Amino acid sequence: MDLFAQVKALVLDGIARLTAAGQLPAGLDLAAVTVEPPRDPAHGDMATNAAMVLARPARMAPRDIAAALADALKDAPGVVSAEVAGPGFLNLRLDPAQWFGVIPQVLAAGSDFGRSETGAGRRVNVEFVSANPTGPMHVGHVRGAVFGDALAGLLAFAGHEVTREYYINDGGAQVDVLARSAYERYREACGLEPAIAEGLYPGDYLIPVGEALKAKYGDRLLDKGEQYWLAEVREFATDAMMAMIREDLAALGVEMDHYFSERSLYGTGQIEAALATLAARGLIYEGMLEPPKGKLPEDWEPREQTLFRSTAFGDDTDRPVKKSDGGWTYFAPDIAYHFNKIERGFDELIDVLGADHGGYVKRMKAAVAALSENRVPLDVKLCQLVRLFKGGEPFKMSKRAGTFVTLRDVIDQVGPDVTRFVMLTRKNDAPLDFDFDKVLEQSKDNPVFYVQYAHARAQSVLQRAAEAGLATDDGTLAAADLGRLGAPGELALVRKIAEWPRQVEIAAAAHEPHRIAFYLHELASDFHALQHQGKLDPALRFIREKDPALSHARLALVRATQLVVKAGLGILGVTPMDEMR
Numbered sequence: 001m002d003l004f005a006q007v008k009a010l011v012l013d014g015i016a017r018l019t020a021a022g023q024l025p026a027g028l029d030l031a032a033v034t035v036e037p038p039r040d041p042a043h044g045d046m047a048t049n050a051a052m053v054l055a056r057p058a059r060m061a062p063r064d065i066a067a068a069l070a071d072a073l074k075d076a077p078g079v080v081s082a083e084v085a086g087p088g089f090l091n092l093r094l095d096p097a098q099w100f101g102v103i104p105q106v107l108a109a110g111s112d113f114g115r116s117e118t119g120a121g122r123r124v125n126v127e128f129v130s131a132n133p134t135g136p137m138h139v140g141h142v143r144g145a146v147f148g149d150a151l152a153g154l155l156a157f158a159g160h161e162v163t164r165e166y167y168i169n170d171g172g173a174q175v176d177v178l179a180r181s182a183y184e185r186y187r188e189a190c191g192l193e194p195a196i197a198e199g200l201y202p203g204d205y206l207i208p209v210g211e212a213l214k215a216k217y218g219d220r221l222l223d224k225g226e227q228y229w230l231a232e233v234r235e236f237a238t239d240a241m242m243a244m245i246r247e248d249l250a251a252l253g254v255e256m257d258h259y260f261s262e263r264s265l266y267g268t269g270q271i272e273a274a275l276a277t278l279a280a281r282g283l284i285y286e287g288m289l290e291p292p293k294g295k296l297p298e299d300w301e302p303r304e305q306t307l308f309r310s311t312a313f314g315d316d317t318d319r320p321v322k323k324s325d326g327g328w329t330y331f332a333p334d335i336a337y338h339f340n341k342i343e344r345g346f347d348e349l350i351d352v353l354g355a356d357h358g359g360y361v362k363r364m365k366a367a368v369a370a371l372s373e374n375r376v377p378l379d380v381k382l383c384q385l386v387r388l389f390k391g392g393e394p395f396k397m398s399k400r401a402g403t404f405v406t407l408r409d410v411i412d413q414v415g416p417d418v419t420r421f422v423m424l425t426r427k428n429d430a431p432l433d434f435d436f437d438k439v440l441e442q443s444k445d446n447p448v449f450y451v452q453y454a455h456a457r458a459q460s461v462l463q464r465a466a467e468a469g470l471a472t473d474d475g476t477l478a479a480a481d482l483g484r485l486g487a488p489g490e491l492a493l494v495r496k497i498a499e500w501p502r503q504v505e506i507a508a509a510a511h512e513p514h515r516i517a518f519y520l521h522e523l524a525s526d527f528h529a530l531q532h533q534g535k536l537d538p539a540l541r542f543i544r545e546k547d548p549a550l551s552h553a554r555l556a557l558v559r560a561t562q563l564v565v566k567a568g569l570g571i572l573g574v575t576p577m578d579e580m581r
Helices: 003-020 050-058 062-073 096-100 101-110 138-157 174-188 203-216 227-254 269-279 329-342 355-371 408-415 415-425 447-467 473-477 488-498 498-511 514-536 550-571
Strands: 046-049 079-085 089-094 124-125 160-168 256-261 284-287 307-309 320-321 348-354 378-383 385-391 432-435
Touching: 003 046, 003 050, 003 062, 003 089, 003 256, 003 498, 003 514, 050 062, 050 269, 062 079, 062 089, 062 447, 079 415, 089 096, 089 415, 096 256, 096 488, 101 473, 101 550, 124 138, 124 378, 138 160, 138 256, 138 348, 138 378, 138 408, 138 415, 138 498, 160 307, 174 203, 174 227, 203 284, 227 408, 269 284, 269 329, 269 415, 307 355, 320 329, 329 348, 348 355, 408 415, 415 447, 415 550, 432 550, 447 550, 473 550, 488 498, 488 514, 488 550, 498 514, 498 550, 514 550
Parallel strands: 124 160, 124 348, 160 256, 348 378, 385 432
Antiparallel strands: 046 089, 079 089, 284 307, 307 320
């Protein structure tokens, strides 16, 4: 169980007793009451803001509430002291046995320790990557793929029922460009000179597609107008690109639950149905938009369009859903796609997009709010650019892709585990520098190595203990006399372990998987520091050959650390290492 949740329960019980005694008014909203680590560890083990958030509704001074609550908690189990600080914070100190009591819980739960039920019963759709099916995935897609997959893993660990989804953008003009590009490679396979005109895709990755087209059609498509071959080549090339993308995702360790084709929305009535739903709510109308910012009025040609009243849901302007020629805008199928998600019964939608889609956020949130009548929230997470370096210099583009560094380029250089972890060492909306040399360094400055080494080092300690004749199974370690522990480094490490369930819930609620990577680095730091103390002082070593009881207690702490590292890496989709090579 979450120790912070246990202490919060003690705080809430103290508030209830103060209320029953008439020291606090009844009916106070306790939703904002928190228990968390103090900013300065010297102030105590945990701090609560209860007096601060209850002062105004209770019409009392915060320090008066804090003093009363401190008195109510003085005899609470496991609480050594409760001290009022500052304007009314309450700092709590716990009996060390409370902290070390977390270790048997970790050993009993294994790498499932920290799993939460906060998301139980909630179905979440996480749509991510959704790269145009026009070529191999590039490094920008890598960050979105890793972020989306890690977020899905985090939400699942927190109890949500998660669907990982890829939206195939196969309904726009870009797939016609793909078809024309593939056709030129088909002509090349037939012995003709390809005409890779400006605007077509020049990458070598289409050469095998051209050869496959020749194997299927022979020379039957040569010298024919595109009205004869465009549809067939488009479908063939799109399927080939999606097969390549699936392989790229598999190489990164990403497996989608569902692929949704944009083309399936056309001619099936789904777009019309979504817009009819909005129209029935008075949100579709014929009108003229104001001139866009940056254009002079005389440059603006007003025309009547079919518009969605997105300003009613917080957007900056209403949005066209149909062009003046009667065709759909790009926004219309997006509306239909999200309506499809809502109709499939998801309780929450998450879209992971590149930073260049920032203008998409308000309009899509407005559409989902309108379609679901504010029942289904949409969170759009934007992933900023990745800047690649090697040897201190910008990494050059891929010849195979023609214009960019591919996902395979990155994985071939450093492997999927390093790629995934590094992509999560910054918040998604912050730019990220990826230096191929630095991410392979075996040093404490490399967060990937540092965390992996903690798992491997723990494994090494357990192996040495077994070789020394000590039992290292989880059952034996769970029964160890943990009262033998108490050194400052041991206490710091177990405090960090105890934070794990809380960190999971915070990260899941914020949709921020980078918090897991940050936590793992801090946990690894505390573990490595404790191991280093043992090098300086033999009395602090994990294995004390002449004191098996103390050894077992310390081995229990080592094993608990390893299990939490394994759980965290599992959320991030990174394979824990038992030994470093």
